[in-house]
Amino acid sequence: xxxxxxxxxxxxxxxxWLEDGDDSQRNVDLDVQLGADVGAGRRPPTVRLxxxxxxxxxxxxxxDVATDAACAAxxxxxxxxxxxVVRQTGGTAVPQGEGVFHVSWLxxxxxxGATTDQYYHLLCDPLVSWLRSFHVEATTGPLPGSYCxxxxxxxxxxxxxxxxxxxxxxxLAGLPSSRPGFVLAHACVTVxxxxxxxxxxxxxxxxxxxxxxxxxxxxxxxxxxxxxxxxAGQGAAAATERAVRSFAxxxxxxxxxxxxxxxxxxx
Amino acid sequence: xxxxxxRLPELGEGLHEGRIERWLVKPxxxxxxxDAIAEVENDKALVELPSPVSGRVLxxxxxxxxxxxVGDVLITFEVEGSGNAAPTAGGxxxxxxxxxxxxxxxxxxxxxxxxxxxxxxxxxxxxxxAPPDSPTPVRQEVLATxxxxxxxxxxxVDLSRVTGTGPNGKITKTDVDNYLxxxxxxxxxxxxxxxxxxxxxxxxxxxxxxxxxxxxxxIRKRIAEAMVQSMYTAPHxxxxxxxNVTELVQWREELKPTAAVRGVKLTYLPFVVxxxxxxxxxxxxxxxxxxxxxxxxxxxxxxxxxxxxDTERGLMVPVVxxxxxxxxxxxxxxxxxxxxxxxxxxxxxxxxxxSTISITNIGSAGGLFFTPIINYPEVAILGVxxxxxxxxxxxxxxxxxxxxxxxxxxxxxxxxxxxxQRCMNDIKRLxxxxxxxxxxx
Numbered sequence: 174x175x176x177x178x179x180x181x182x183x184x185x186x187x188x189x190w191l192e193d194g195d196d197s198q199r200n201v202d203l204d205v206q207l208g209a210d211v212g213a214g215r216r217p218p219t220v221r222l223x224x225x226x227x228x229x230x231x232x233x234x235x236x237d238v239a240t241d242a243a244c245a246a247x248x249x250x251x252x253x254x255x256x257x258v259v260r261q262t263g264g265t266a267v268p269q270g271e272g273v274f275h276v277s278w279l280x281x282x283x284x285x286g287a288t289t290d291q292y293y294h295l296l297c298d299p300l301v302s303w304l305r306s307f308h309v310e311a312t313t314g315p316l317p318g319s320y321c322x323x324x325x326x327x328x329x330x331x332x333x334x335x336x337x338x339x340x341x342x343x344x345l346a347g348l349p350s351s352r353p354g355f356v357l358a359h360a361c362v363t364v365x366x367x368x369x370x371x372x373x374x375x376x377x378x379x380x381x382x383x384x385x386x387x388x389x390x391x392x393x394x395x396x397x398x399x400x401x402x403x404x405a406g407q408g409a410a411a412a413t414e415r416a417v418r419s420f421a422x423x424x425x426x427x428x429x430x431x432x433x434x435x436x437x438x439x440x
Numbered sequence: 441x442x443x444x445x446x447r448l449p450e451l452g453e454g455l456h457e458g459r460i461e462r463w464l465v466k467p468x469x470x471x472x473x474x475d476a477i478a479e480v481e482n483d484k485a486l487v488e489l490p491s492p493v494s495g496r497v498l499x500x501x502x503x504x505x506x507x508x509x510v511g512d513v514l515i516t517f518e519v520e521g522s523g524n525a526a527p528t529a530g531g532x533x534x535x536x537x538x539x540x541x542x543x544x545x546x547x548x549x550x551x552x553x554x555x556x557x558x559x560x561x562x563x564x565x566x567x568x569x570a571p572p573d574s575p576t577p578v579r580q581e582v583l584a585t586x587x588x589x590x591x592x593x594x595x596x597v598d599l600s601r602v603t604g605t606g607p608n609g610k611i612t613k614t615d616v617d618n619y620l621x622x623x624x625x626x627x628x629x630x631x632x633x634x635x636x637x638x639x640x641x642x643x644x645x646x647x648x649x650x651x652x653x654x655x656x657x658x659i660r661k662r663i664a665e666a667m668v669q670s671m672y673t674a675p676h677x678x679x680x681x682x683x684n685v686t687e688l689v690q691w692r693e694e695l696k697p698t699a700a701v702r703g704v705k706l707t708y709l710p711f712v713v714x715x716x717x718x719x720x721x722x723x724x725x726x727x728x729x730x731x732x733x734x735x736x737x738x739x740x741x742x743x744x745x746x747x748x749x750d751t752e753r754g755l756m757v758p759v760v761x762x763x764x765x766x767x768x769x770x771x772x773x774x775x776x777x778x779x780x781x782x783x784x785x786x787x788x789x790x791x792x793x794x795s796t797i798s799i800t801n802i803g804s805a806g807g808l809f810f811t812p813i814i815n816y817p818e819v820a821i822l823g824v825x826x827x828x829x830x831x832x833x834x835x836x837x838x839x840x841x842x843x844x845x846x847x848x849x850x851x852x853x854x855x856x857x858x859x860x861q862r863c864m865n866d867i868k869r870l871x872x873x874x875x876x877x878x879x880x881x
Contacts, residue, residue, distance in 0.1 A: 228784070228786050229784055229785045229786050234486070235461075235486070236461055236481065236486075239461075253752075253783065253784060254780055254781070254783065254784030254786065255784055255785075261486065262484065262485070262486055263481040263482075263483075263484040263485050263486035264484035288450075288451060289451050289482065289483050289485040289487075292485075293483075315589075317588070317591060317613060321484065323483060323484040324483060325483075325484075337484070338484040338485065338486075339483075339484065339485035339486070339487075340485065340486045340487075341485060341486070341487040341488055342476075342488055343476065343488065343490070344474035344475070344476070344490040351472075351474075351475070352474075352476065354488070354490070367785055369657055369659060369753065370753060370785035373752055373753060373785075374785075377752075385606070390657070408788060408789075409788075
């Protein structure tokens with residue numbers, strides 16, 4: 174186990190596929206429910222691999238909808254048939270829909286020796302190595318103009334394949350707390366997303382909300398575009414499911430090589 | 441009782457600032473150790489800060505929405521015992537980094553932050569002043585997103601020399617560009633010759649920035665390519681005619697309550713679809729495509745009608761499949777569903793493929809006659825204009841009538857004008873006598 178990764182050899186990580194395809198907001202909020210269980214020690218550190226609810230949508234942060242104008246903008250989008258879900262992590266709006274899959278790491282909030290970078294590495298490193306298995310050379314870094322830009326975008330060919338963000342909730346582990354805390358490190362990976370349409374709606378949201386963020390569709394890329402042979406003839410839902418299964422297999426191996434015990438529930 | 445100062449901890453490598461998103465406590469509140477007191481966003485991580493002590497909130501030093509630097513005092517508490525406040529009021533602790541780390545239970549990983557923060561006077565002189573209503577002067581260094589920092593590095597710009605125009609003085613990419621522009625030497629006279637035509641035109645008109653170049657989106661490019669292919673492949677002819685749809689208008693009004701009960705939005709399009717399909721059965725050459733390679737006409741014995749739909753992204757043509765086998769209610773519901781999902785971008789690619797003929801409706805936008813472009817490789821497209829109330833002579837009397845404008849474009853390689861007009865006549869006959877449509881259901 175690399176020193177900087179907040180897991181140690183012998184730790185147990187559980188993989189869950191829990192998702193709610195009917196209620197998109199609940200689908201997002203499941204991260205918090207599971208995280209609370211992780212923080213309280215009711216379940217081991219967990220990786221949740223999940224797909225967004227079907228249909229076009231965007232996921233915004235709580236800061237994004239902190240003003241009346243932003244709430245009205247979200248409502249206007251919903252009236253246009255665009256689903257808007259609010260997530261707990263930081264950053265700005267991201268694409269949602271059946272062509273996107275999510276990786277949510279849920280770990281107890283540490284009492285010391287932790288930085289956001291460590292969790293970003295835990296999140297991004299297996300994604301990068303998984304992409305390598307498709308012969309896709311990926312890296313992490315910022316990409317101005319991309320959705321939810323930050324230092325830990327997963328980039329392939331200079332375009333963004335995954336966006337990442339975190340939420341640290343509750344109190345520190347090891348201290349008496351009414352709300353034992355957890356860290357959520359989250360990535361959304363675009364397998365077969367409509368970046369163009371997502372950019373239209375994200376920009377429209379910020380325009381209506383009176384906020385300055387803007388994105389350009391050309392900064393985004395889909396896994397299906399990078400490795401078309403792997404997803405030939407598949408629709409977004411099927412391609413995403415295939416990608417999730419593939420990543421789950423890779424992640425299990427990645428953790429096992431580091432001495433972390435991996436257990437998974439049937440998908 | 442003593443005073444305990446809580447400082448912003450460092451949360452990420454090399455990140456020495458964080459924005460206070462929300463305070464979860466207010467002065468006077470009593471908190472227990474480990475209670476969440478604030479949310480700070482840093483590097484896209486929204487971090488709840490737990491209170492390191494039990495006590496009473498005295499003062500919030502950095503308001504919500506403000507960016508603070510690692511080590512800044514965020515909040516003070518009244519606590520049992522002596523507290524940790526520095527003896528000189530307002531003075532920083534001897535080692536703010538260590539203090540912040542100890543308080544938050546978090547560990548710093550770089551030494552540069554505190555060193556730069558405490559030992560580099562130049563850094564503080566380059567910062568924007570704190571707002572006048574700020575309770576304490578919050579020490580700010582350069583505020584910029586990682587992307588802007590990277591851009592500045594690539595351009596060789598020292599961000600401390602750039603004035604930020606974003607929130608809280610945050611430096612934007614435009615600020616960097618403006619700085620570069622200011623630093624650039626005056627252009628040589630020859631450079632004027634190399635000025636882009638766009639700028640020259642704008643300057644000639646005396647209106648700097650009077651034009652804007654907007655890159656075409658991918659879908660716009662596809663629309664453009666499709667239009668060009670159709671227009672320059674199929675020689676278009678357009679027939680224009682009018683149908684007296686007075687009875688249809690009345691019938692639709694009568695059907696509206698029933699449609700409401702069924703939850704169906706009943707426009708004129710389902711009637712037009714049904715009339716068109718009935719006419720195509722009489723004139724199958726219009727429901728066809730040309731296989732130019734084999735020089736064969738492919739007659740389609742199925743009727744998939746494309747409905748041109750205006751969306752945010754541009755024109756889309758979702759398809760009502762097997763329209764001949766569906767009743768009017770089903771077609772109405774399907775058109776409504778397809779149009780709604782087209783505008784929301786929720787259609788699957790298969791729902792946008794396979795039409796054998798298309799209908800385009802300019803009437804909803806107020807238009808009358810036009811020359812629709814065929815949805816190639818189809819061979820015809822029916823354009824529907826708005827319905828207008830006009831005087832007509834009927835049995836020697838001038839009466840009011842509802843007149844629908846129709847435009848039928850066809851590929852003249854395949855279809856002769858007379859055939860197209862006969863097809864148009866059948867469409868008109870059905871729309872003018874909606875009872876005949878019943879026979880087609």
